[in-house]
Amino acid sequence: MAGTLIYQLQLAHTFQRRFDSEELGRALSESHIYVISRRPQVRLKEQSVMFHPRRIQFEVTTKANSKASHVDYSLDLAHEGLQQACDFRTYQDGSYFSFRLGAALMHGDSWALAALCSRTKDEISRQEVMYIGMAYGKNGSSNAWHRTKRHEKLQRIYEDHVDGGWDIFVSAYEIVSCERAAVDHIDDSEGGNPLGILDEAEVFWDRRGERPSETAVKLIEHSLIAYFDPPYNKTLNQWRADDPTAEMRSMQNAGFRLIVVHLSGYGSLARLHSRQVKSATRSHVILHDIPPVPRRPVLRGLSAEMVSGWRASLLRLDDVEGVIAEGELSDIVLHSFGERAPSVRKPPEVDLDFESDHRTLEEREEEFKRISTIEAQYAGPDFDHETGRFSVGIGLDGTKMHWEVWDQNRLLRNGVIMGPPDSGKTNSLTVAIFGYLDSGLFIPWLGDGGGRHNLLRKWGRAADWIASNPRELELMLGAAVAIAEGRRTDSAYQGISRKTPGILLAVEDLHLALDNAPHLVEKFERLSEIGPASGVATVVTVPDSNLARFGGSRKLRSNLGSGHRQVFGIFDGDDLFADLEAP
Structure with a gap:
């Protein structure tokens, strides 16, 4: 046997x-x-x-x-x-x-x-x-x-x-x-x-x-x-x-x-x-x-x-x-x-903040859906020329949310709107653009980083310039940098006014734009640095604060994140804010 x-x-x-x-x-x-x-x-x-x-x-x-x-x-x-x-x-x-x-x-x-x-x-x-x-x-x-x-x-x-x-x-x-x-x-x-x-x-x-x-x-x-x-x-x-x-x-x-x-x-x-x-x-x-x-x-x-x-x-x-x-x-x-x-x-030395959230995955998914479908409850333009503020909707806690166009020194604020796909970034940016237009002090230049948004159909009559592809965005960005540089050396420039309007450069899906054209990082860095004092505000949307979303540039992330930050559908916004403020 x-x-x-x-x-x-x-x-x-x-x-x-x-x-x-x-x-x-x-x-x-x-x-x-x-x-x-x-x-x-x-x-x-x-x-x-x-x-x-x-x-x-x-x-x-x-x-x-x-x-x-x-x-x-x-x-x-x-x-x-x-x-x-x-x-x-x-x-x-x-x-x-x-x-x-x-x-x-x-x-x-x-x-x-x-x-x-x-x-x-x-x-x-x-x-x-x-x-x-x-x-x-x-x-x-x-x-x-x-x-x-x-x-x-x-x-x-x-x-x-x-x-x-x-x-x-x-x-x-x-x-x-x-x-x-x-x-x-x-x-x-x-x-x-x-x-x-x-x-x-x-x-x-x-x-x-x-x-x-x-x-x-x-x-x-x-x-x-x-x-x-x-x-x-x-x-x-x-x-x-x-x-x-x-x-x-x-x-x-x-x-x-x-x-x-x-x-x-x-x-x-x-x-x-x-x-x-x-x-x-x-x-x-x-x-x-x-x-x-x-x-x-x-x-x-x-x-x-x-x-x-x-x-x-x-x-x-x-x-x-x-x-x-x-x-x-x-x-x-x-x-x-x-x-x-x-x-x-997981090594004990690795601290995942997510672990402190004891909700089940189903509960987190339900909240994610709820946050993602919340409407801004926008009541219409209400720009305050004295404070430079306008409302952008109602937050989850029921309080009114405001956007500040400039700080106490009248320097313009840049802005970042963060959130995963379908979490409301585009709606928030739309409301912000309405606020800038209502002021009468800005002309909007709009860029589509990934070619996913039909900006021409939505903003064709209101926007001064729309860039729907990387080449157009590069031209727009170059012009914005040139205007900002010119105003820095122009002693006659005394800040934005109806006669000398500011420029709102709003870019949907910044990460996709920099993915398609990484050489634009340097220009975005320069504009985010000199723009606020020269009447040019840059506002972008990204999924999160990962450095890759900003072309690997800590400088760009910090310059944009020092102003407004709105987070949709992400549960640890405080940590993302800390990333944006990091030098």
Whole structure:
């Protein structure tokens, strides 16, 4: 009687953070095997983030190895739902990120995002296996001693890699299935328990608990360690048929001479390799046997001298690369960044303000819809020439909202209107333009940064200039800068009046304008700096305060944000205000 044990492992989650003993236990509580690995640091460059319709573009920097030079990779995250994306932030020197997707918050490791967007590009996804251990798994019996030793090993790896330019990862795997075949790779037959393959004693799988047995977990741990030969594992680094472990003897006594362990690449972003396994792949198929004598003296893998062709074909032992390829082509599941991902994935040093909001996602989505559909309750133009104020509607708290055209020194204010798509930015800008027109002191110059708004139909009779494409916007911006520069040196200029009107430069979707024409950033910077004293006010709409929305210019963001800021449909407006005020 001869048979084969076939196990499959699937990734639960890959963590990139430092753990204390308790948190490590929580991270591994749902898994059976864990792998500690390393790779050169991957860091996301926040200033590189650019939002496009249904796409986020960004850059990461990393090394091929610890001694190589840094290389930058430009990547895209594309999806239909990303038209609601905004407020992209990075933490811990670019190792962690977050962004909003409607009412939800997406966050996770920058390495995982880069690996996903690069389709697990080798230079980004490869990780070297350093240690493999047992986690015992769901309802397992991991005791205090095992938990302590596990944490001590991880801490030693952390300490050995501090300040070395490495990221350390802990990947938790579940053993999801066990198959028993009444055939193996050898033509002959030998003694053994003919009922062993039925596994009625549940030695190799706990059918009632629907989980692997302790013997199974130990066999798989041994198989993986012998295969990868990690440097921090000091035992089980060889699979010796001539010197079997207790679990190997149990396998042999039950009639199993071959074990196949499939480390599935489904849902995994890491390409694992080691000093023993040179090829970095997402899936690995591990084969070990306990054949009868005579056998080849090997330290791992198959030691049987005569392998049956048809039996090997039946078990797909002659097509290991094909099995691995299936894992390589499997869909990569974005389960690492949403609310279903483990909460313990976030490093404790990362402070996500969103976490203080204890409402459910459904409650936040409901409020988002409510905010997004609120009408301004605009009662008509009411510009006050003495204060330079006009009302723009009613706020959520029921109080009247005002726009101040100038400050106490009669210097014009620039303005930023923020909010995700469909949150009311355009309506707010429309009301503001009416206020400026009602003053009789401004002529409106209007720009459409993304070509999404029919400004000519709406403002054709009221606007002095409408720019509906990047070239027209460049001409308009150049003219506004020239007028502002001229007034700065004109001693006769005494401020705006009906005779010498000011200019309101209002741009819808500034971020799209700068995305299409990044060379305009410098002109916008200059105008936002000299315009207020020269009778030119700049008002723009953007989805959020991310620096990329302002062409990567802190100067432009600060110059525009020092005046009016209106936030629609975003729940942490105070933090966005702080961004705008940052120098």
